[in-house]
Amino acid sequence: xxxxxxxxxxxxxxxGHDLEFSARVLDAIRCAQESGIIVTIATGRGFPATRPFTDxxxxxxxxxxxxxxQIKTPLGETIAETAFPLEHLARxxxxxxxxxWELTVYYQDEIYHTIRQHEQDYYDRWFGLPVHLVRDLLAxxxxxxxxxxxxxxxxxxxxxLEKQLRRCAAGQFQVLRSHPWFVEGLALEVxxxxxxxxxxxxxxxxxxxxxxxxxxxxxxxxxxxAGVGVAMGNAPPSVRKSATIVAPTQSDDGAAWAIxxxxxxx
Numbered sequence: 401x402x403x404x405x406x407x408x409x410x411x412x413x414x415x416g417h418d419l420e421f422s423a424r425v426l427d428a429i430r431c432a433q434e435s436g437i438i439v440t441i442a443t444g445r446g447f448p449a450t451r452p453f454t455d456x457x458x459x460x461x462x463x464x465x466x467x468x469x470q471i472k473t474p475l476g477e478t479i480a481e482t483a484f485p486l487e488h489l490a491r492x493x494x495x496x497x498x499x500x501w502e503l504t505v506y507y508q509d510e511i512y513h514t515i516r517q518h519e520q521d522y523y524d525r526w527f528g529l530p531v532h533l534v535r536d537l538l539a540x541x542x543x544x545x546x547x548x549x550x551x552x553x554x555x556x557x558x559x560x561l562e563k564q565l566r567r568c569a570a571g572q573f574q575v576l577r578s579h580p581w582f583v584e585g586l587a588l589e590v591x592x593x594x595x596x597x598x599x600x601x602x603x604x605x606x607x608x609x610x611x612x613x614x615x616x617x618x619x620x621x622x623x624x625x626a627g628v629g630v631a632m633g634n635a636p637p638s639v640r641k642s643a644t645i646v647a648p649t650q651s652d653d654g655a656a657w658a659i660x661x662x663x664x665x666x
Contacts, residue, residue, distance in 0.1 A: 442595065446506060449528030467590060469482050484573065484586060501552070611628040612626035629645070630647050634650055
């Protein structure tokens with residue numbers, strides 16, 4: 401069955417630490433678009449931080465942002481959004497304060513936190529949104545945010561933080577790993593897979609005609625939903641296990657390889 405829709409993660413999939421697309425990745429996506437395949441992005445980033453990447457890729461279709469908590473048009477209009485309940489945020493805020501973890505909360509495409517452990521360029525690089533240091537999160541965020549990220553200083557401490565937050569969640573919200581240092585919290589029904597299914601239905605594309613490409617735990621839902629789920633070679637074992645295909649690593653242009661081999665050749 402030919403591929404008609406491709407959804408790609410950004411960080412660790414299309415770009416590495418330099419946040420630059422390789423010539424081969426740009427060419428593969430351009431060729432897919434020229435052949436009539438819809439190419440979109442499914443990312444944990446907010447819409448303003450995603451636009452610089454989609455502009456380079458020439459993507460002019462709706463995007464999946466905030467791990468699937470938002471679907472936005474190319475002009476930034478909201479198609480769908482699922483917020484994170486304030487009652488759970490209060491518990492997470494208290495937990496992070498007591499344990500000393502830095503908590504960042506996403507509200508209206510801006511970030512709020514009460515502990516600042518990094519220089520400004522760290523937040524610019526990884527999040528690309530305005531950042532506000534506040535005394536009281538719940539007072540500054542009167543409405544429900546879309547998600548939170550708790551930050552760990554290392555991968556090993558990230559493992560510990562993830563276990564702690566899962567206990568804190570107690571099954572009332574979901575906790576997932578989007579990066580060795582980042583542990584995210586989302587409403588239970590939010591996932592890249594659910595949002596990809598929504599877009600595929602909107603475009604009249606079947607599951608079997610859909611390819612998803614990703615590298616982290618937050619990508620598992622869309623890799624499992626898509627007819628062709630591609631895990632990057634640099635992905636953890638749990639992500640590779642969830643995929644149909646394991647591609648070369650991001651640094652070896654694994655995303656381009658998958659598009660060339662399983663979308664363009666077909």
